Amino acid sequence: MAVLRPAGDFDRSYEQDMSLVRQKWQWGVLIAGLIVLFALPRLGNTYIVTTLNQIAYTVVALQGLNLLTGYTGQISLGQAAFMLVGGYAAGLGAKELGLPFYLSIPFAGLMAGLVGLIFGLPALRVKGFYLAMATLAAQFIIPWLTRQPKFERYMGGTNGFIEVPVITFLGHRFGELSDFVYISLVVMLITTVLTINVTRTRIGRAFVSVRDNDLAAELLGVNLFHYKLRAFFLAAFFAGIAGSLRAFSQRGVGTQFGYGLEESVLFLGMLVIGGLGTNLGPFLGAIFIILVEDLALWMGATLAETFPAQAAQLLTSFRPLFFGLALVLFLIFEPRGLTHRWRLLKASWRLRPFAR
Amino acid sequence: MDKRTKRIRNLFVTIGVALLVVWLIRPYTNWILVPQQIINGILNGGTLALIALGIVLIYKASEVFNFAAGHMVMIGAYLVWWFAGGVGESALISLPLWAAIIAGMIVAVFIGFFIERFALRPMTGQPLLAIILMTLGMAQIMQGLTTVLFGVTPKGNFPAPFSPSDVFNIPIAPINDVSIVFLNRLQLGHARLATFIVALLAAAIFVAFFNYTRTGLAMRATSENHELAQSVGIKVSRVFGLSWAIAGVIATLGGVLLATLTGVSLSLSTVALAAFPAILLGGLESFLGAIVGGLLVGITVALVQTSTVVEVRNSAEIAPYVLLLIVLLIRPEGLFGQKRIERI
Numbered sequence: 016m017a018v019l020r021p022a023g024d025f026d027r028s029y030e031q032d033m034s035l036v037r038q039k040w041q042w043g044v045l046i047a048g049l050i051v052l053f054a055l056p057r058l059g060n061t062y063i064v065t066t067l068n069q070i071a072y073t074v075v076a077l078q079g080l081n082l083l084t085g086y087t088g089q090i091s092l093g094q095a096a097f098m099l100v101g102g103y104a105a106g107l108g109a110k111e112l113g114l115p116f117y118l119s120i121p122f123a124g125l126m127a128g129l130v131g132l133i134f135g136l137p138a139l140r141v142k143g144f145y146l147a148m149a150t151l152a153a154q155f156i157i158p159w160l161t162r163q164p165k166f167e168r169y170m171g172g173t174n175g176f177i178e179v180p181v182i183t184f185l186g187h188r189f190g191e192l193s194d195f196v197y198i199s200l201v202v203m204l205i206t207t208v209l210t211i212n213v214t215r216t217r218i219g220r221a222f223v224s225v226r227d228n229d230l231a232a233e234l235l236g237v238n239l240f241h242y243k244l245r246a247f248f249l250a251a252f253f254a255g256i257a258g259s260l261r262a263f264s265q266r267g268v269g270t271q272f273g274y275g276l277e278e279s280v281l282f283l284g285m286l287v288i289g290g291l292g293t294n295l296g297p298f299l300g301a302i303f304i305i306l307v308e309d310l311a312l313w314m315g316a317t318l319a320e321t322f323p324a325q326a327a328q329l330l331t332s333f334r335p336l337f338f339g340l341a342l343v344l345f346l347i348f349e350p351r352g353l354t355h356r357w358r359l360l361k362a363s364w365r366l367r368p369f370a371r
Numbered sequence: 372m373d374k375r376t377k378r379i380r381n382l383f384v385t386i387g388v389a390l391l392v393v394w395l396i397r398p399y400t401n402w403i404l405v406p407q408q409i410i411n412g413i414l415n416g417g418t419l420a421l422i423a424l425g426i427v428l429i430y431k432a433s434e435v436f437n438f439a440a441g442h443m444v445m446i447g448a449y450l451v452w453w454f455a456g457g458v459g460e461s462a463l464i465s466l467p468l469w470a471a472i473i474a475g476m477i478v479a480v481f482i483g484f485f486i487e488r489f490a491l492r493p494m495t496g497q498p499l500l501a502i503i504l505m506t507l508g509m510a511q512i513m514q515g516l517t518t519v520l521f522g523v524t525p526k527g528n529f530p531a532p533f534s535p536s537d538v539f540n541i542p543i544a545p546i547n548d549v550s551i552v553f554l555n556r557l558q559l560g561h562a563r564l565a566t567f568i569v570a571l572l573a574a575a576i577f578v579a580f581f582n583y584t585r586t587g588l589a590m591r592a593t594s595e596n597h598e599l600a601q602s603v604g605i606k607v608s609r610v611f612g613l614s615w616a617i618a619g620v621i622a623t624l625g626g627v628l629l630a631t632l633t634g635v636s637l638s639l640s641t642v643a644l645a646a647f648p649a650i651l652l653g654g655l656e657s658f659l660g661a662i663v664g665g666l667l668v669g670i671t672v673a674l675v676q677t678s679t680v681v682e683v684r685n686s687a688e689i690a691p692y693v694l695l696l697i698v699l700l701i702r703p704e705g706l707f708g709q710k711r712i713e714r715i
Contacts, residue, residue: 287500331523332515332518336519337515346494
């Protein structure tokens with residue numbers, strides 16, 4: 016995408032060309048934004064804390080899915096299952112191996128990445144819809160494995176969950192969510208820098224070439240075998256990290272907490288609504304859909320008070336309904352997502368008053 | 372090596388592998404259950420085959436893979452249940468079962484037309500991911516609508532014509548001297564048998580429709596090549612709409628058949644998901660493949676339950692998906708599909 020820059024803004028050195036934050040005022044905005052972000056949980060509002068935490072780990076999972084689906088063009092319906100793997104790896108790593116949390120989070124990513132590689136293998140032979148089916152198989156097989164009575168000792172068996180210990184760091188217990196949310200936010204910022212750098216360097220450009228035309232990419236010397244597997248590994252790695260954050264913040268992990276096919280579909284929907292193949296997309300999509308779902312929950316709860324006889328159906332029906340409607344409307348009217356709208360807004364601001 | 376020898380070689384290899392597998396699992400299988408389970412598998416597979424047929428139909432006509440098929444099945448079952456007066460005392464109408472099925476099908480036709488016109492036609496020319504997500508989005512909407520209209524509790528009062536306890540007994544000669552009572556007969560449940568016969572009849576009607584009627588031939592022509600079909604005067608958009616309408620009818624029928632066995636509940640959509648492995652096994656573009664795939668998936672699920680190893684028995688719910696992975700790795704185009712899928 017051509018970068019629109021105002022007149023007089025040009026680079027004098029290679030470092031300047033490669034820098035992510037270009038100007039002094041952008042540094043100012045960034046630091047101010049971070050201060051606001053880190054001050055929000057201190058307001059003492061539980062809703063803000065929970066939502067912020069949920070957004071943080073969802074964004075991490077979406078960034079992984081974005082690398083795989085948005086940049087490499089491989090459809091995955093199994094992101095929630097890889098999150099589950101990461102959650103279990105983090106929980107078991109902390110509980111059984113006694114890993115400190117700053118090791119168990121990357122450990123979770125690594126384990127999920129390895130499982131992702133296994134289910135990415137069919138990508139070498141099939142693509143498009145067939146690949147979606149292979150990842151759909153992962154979405155059914157992995158949660159089923161965690162529910163097996165044989166693994167009851169480690170994965171909770173038919174209970175469907177295990178408890179995850181509270182993490183401690185430098186003598187401080189992160190038992191309260193309002194404390195833990197800072198770990199989520201920091202991890203989210205690290206993965207954000209990571210994805211930005213992955214997508215603008217060699218490997219990211221190779222991903223894009225695989226997406227746009229795999230035959231041409233191969234002629235240019237991109238090894239499809241390696242790069243597709245790398246995309247699968249990265250997607251599952253990020254999912255694993257997101258799963259570990261979710262496991263530590265919910266203090267438990269397992270199929271009782273969700274991690275089903277609906278969630279994988281939800282992730283794909285968030286990505287499309289945010290904008291596929293853009294680094295801003297995961298943020299906008301996660302924020303938008305999580306807020307819409309909260310609105311649906313609130314509406315359901317309010318209506319359930321008025322009609323207590325239908326409470327059960329009112330509480331559960333609005334979420335899929337609202338999400339489905341948002342997804343369908345975005346696909347029809349703005350398939351390029353919220354990011355595209357944001358860019359249009361920026362461009363029109365820059366070109367004012369000569370164009371609208 | 373020419374094609375014929377290759378085919379014969381493949382046949383022998385397949386039979387050899389199958390025999391080897393049977394020999395390997397021999398000590399871990401409860402063989403006396405096998406004949407009964409094969410029958411159950413075939414009978415259950417019939418419903419899957421019918422649902423798979425609906426998905427293949429849409430794929431052939433418009434190259435859209437309908438991930439909402441499971442939810443169409445669920446909605447179909449709920450509609451028939453509602454028209455048959457399932458709500459109870461406060462029901463607006465209470466039709467006999469046959470009329471309720473017809474009424475449900477008519478509504479399903481409109482739902483099919485609606486989905487095609489307002490959800491999928493704007494998607495023409497969009498990438499695969501967008502189209503898959505569109506059907507997934509429709510599935511979510513249907514899930515929400517069904518929940519808000521009919522509630523979350525499963526409905527046990529589906530007016531099924533048979534109860535699960537009605538069975539035909541086929542006497543067979545006792546094998547050796549095994550002293551287990553049910554060895555002397557095979558059971559054919561009325562409901563399952565009727566389901567199977569209806570599924571096969573419906574499949575036969577659709578095959579005839581596609582081979583002998585003008586509309587059916589137009590639909591096949593469209594599935595071969597959109598532009599050529601347009602140039603001989605077939606209205607492609609109408610064919611798309613029609614294929615969704617017929618898929619709605621098939622889904623409703625599948626929903627009724629599933630509901631006869633399990634009752635009406637929101638989980639019908641997940642039960643119907645096993646139709647996807649069936650389609651890939653049979654090959655995406657083949658009606659015959661959909662039927663054979665459905666039967667094979669049904670038999671696999673049933674046979675897994677004959678194992679003496681409890682872990683294998685537990686795996687019945689994921690057996691279709693394991694089968695799916697094996698098919699994808701060995702023969703991605705399926706048994707009867709065209710080898711058009713691009714190899715990388």
